[in-house]
Amino acid sequence: MSVSEQGKVRLPFDNSYARLPERFYARVAPSIAPAPALIKLNVQLAAALGLDAEALASPEGVAILAGSRVGEGSEPLAMAYAGHQFGNFVRQLGDGRANLLGEVIGLDGVRYDIQLKGSGRTPFSRNGDGRAALGPVLREYIVSEAMATMGVPTTRSLAAVATGQAVFRENVLPGAVLTRVATSHLRVGTFQYFFAQRDVEGTRTLADYAIARHYPEAAHAQRRYRAFLDGVVARQARLVAQWMQLGFIHGVMNTDNTSISGETIDYGPCAFIEAYHSRTVFSSIDHQGRYSNSNQPHAMHWNLARLAETLLPLLMEEEGGDEAGLASAYAALEQFGVQFEAALNEGMRKKIGLAAEREGDTALVEDLLNRMEENRADFTLTFRGLCSAAAGTGDDVRKMFADPAAFDTWEVAWRARLAQEEMPSEERAARMRRTNPVYIPRNHLVEAALRSATDDKDFQPFEDLLAVLANPYEERAGLERYALPARPEEYVSKTFCGT
Numbered sequence: 001m002s003v004s005e006q007g008k009v010r011l012p013f014d015n016s017y018a019r020l021p022e023r024f025y026a027r028v029a030p031s032i033a034p035a036p037a038l039i040k041l042n043v044q045l046a047a048a049l050g051l052d053a054e055a056l057a058s059p060e061g062v063a064i065l066a067g068s069r070v071g072e073g074s075e076p077l078a079m080a081y082a083g084h085q086f087g088n089f090v091r092q093l094g095d096g097r098a099n100l101l102g103e104v105i106g107l108d109g110v111r112y113d114i115q116l117k118g119s120g121r122t123p124f125s126r127n128g129d130g131r132a133a134l135g136p137v138l139r140e141y142i143v144s145e146a147m148a149t150m151g152v153p154t155t156r157s158l159a160a161v162a163t164g165q166a167v168f169r170e171n172v173l174p175g176a177v178l179t180r181v182a183t184s185h186l187r188v189g190t191f192q193y194f195f196a197q198r199d200v201e202g203t204r205t206l207a208d209y210a211i212a213r214h215y216p217e218a219a220h221a222q223r224r225y226r227a228f229l230d231g232v233v234a235r236q237a238r239l240v241a242q243w244m245q246l247g248f249i250h251g252v253m254n255t256d257n258t259s260i261s262g263e264t265i266d267y268g269p270c271a272f273i274e275a276y277h278s279r280t281v282f283s284s285i286d287h288q289g290r291y292s293n294s295n296q297p298h299a300m301h302w303n304l305a306r307l308a309e310t311l312l313p314l315l316m317e318e319e320g321g322d323e324a325g326l327a328s329a330y331a332a333l334e335q336f337g338v339q340f341e342a343a344l345n346e347g348m349r350k351k352i353g354l355a356a357e358r359e360g361d362t363a364l365v366e367d368l369l370n371r372m373e374e375n376r377a378d379f380t381l382t383f384r385g386l387c388s389a390a391a392g393t394g395d396d397v398r399k400m401f402a403d404p405a406a407f408d409t410w411e412v413a414w415r416a417r418l419a420q421e422e423m424p425s426e427e428r429a430a431r432m433r434r435t436n437p438v439y440i441p442r443n444h445l446v447e448a449a450l451r452s453a454t455d456d457k458d459f460q461p462f463e464d465l466l467a468v469l470a471n472p473y474e475e476r477a478g479l480e481r482y483a484l485p486a487r488p489e490e491y492v493s494k495t496f497c498g499t
């Protein structure tokens, strides 16, 4: 992209979704923002996408990022999808406040969606205003970028811009638009949209598109749709395991928020656990704990079963029979638990400093988690504290436990297990520090940054938090307060979608 002689900002759009049949989306331009102003541009991400950050930050670039101007080559559209929301099926959801501007090919050769979120009404808006408030936009920016830094597959945030328009929620709030980048915005709910209409050809077209874009190896498999389903199952199993290794609770794992590419998508009422509890829930709308911490793998398995359902006609066809097609779907789904457990166990082993796998390791980790739960130990700081304990340079970790003796007895078993692996303790500690972050987007820090921006137009706390989270593994002097759990008066027990 460049600013040409006429001052035109060019994004090198190369759109594929807009080539799909008309019933896959609604062509709609974003709404005009009265006074677009750039809040944040992700310069590194822009560079990785082959975009010119300077041009994006120019008035014309900002107008494009606010939705006020349609850039050259952009074919804005709202994607159609359905979805189960907390178990209830809705035949038509769709992008009610998002616009897919188009796709670009990154320097890594991968195709990325450039999508605006909060850019006005679409044919899928139902009663919504199509807008986003500043707070949730900044929250998604902070958390998605932190997740990316920690190596978790996720949608990214390219920019946040203020629209200059008020948004009416419980209060009057400043409006904003997030530019979201994803390897695609295909969801389980996209497949459900065609399934609900008994549109098998639509499902086939969508599956072939998803295969070409995300699972090209499946195209050559003997059973391509089974290979595709296997691929989604495997990626989602790894993804949920990664969440749980970080104490991340997505909060709203509806099928429309479950991506086909295996990226974390839709940062609404998400939150990181502080004092560990397996059944922690933060979301204000999750009354039954459907998406509680320990329920996340079950919720994902259920969502994948919904995906498998939509693929049944294709699976039956490729197996040459209804029974065989059904068996194929079950066999694919059965892999989820196996792969999730394997990924989780491997990750947790690394967190406690074990390189190899031995019998009893899973029990050792579970014993630690139980003791953490009984003693309200901070999830992040306990694992971080283990790094120093492994190096023999601190006993801070025991202080995380209401009863430090609960840690001491576990420590004996842990040290006995560590002794079975030859590794210099400093090297082990260094490895552990690369998998156990010291800084995470703690809810009270995120809330404070959002509050300053919304109430006082002060974006410094947002910038400061981003800078801290850009390097989550290296403890730095002066940043102590970013590592600490919330004080009781700061504690955020409920999070909101904010839509």
Ligand code: AMP
Pocket: 093, 094, 095, 096, 097, 098, 124, 125, 126, 127, 128, 129, 130, 131, 132, 256, 257, 266, 268, 497, 499
């Ligand atoms: P979410 O809870 O963000 O996953 O959104 C669920 C559905 O509601 C999607 O179809 C969204 O497009 C739609 N939606 C959420 N917020 C709004 C809004 N402010 N205006 C219109 N549609 C919305």
Ligand code: MG
Pocket: 256, 257, 266
């Ligand atoms: Mg959503």
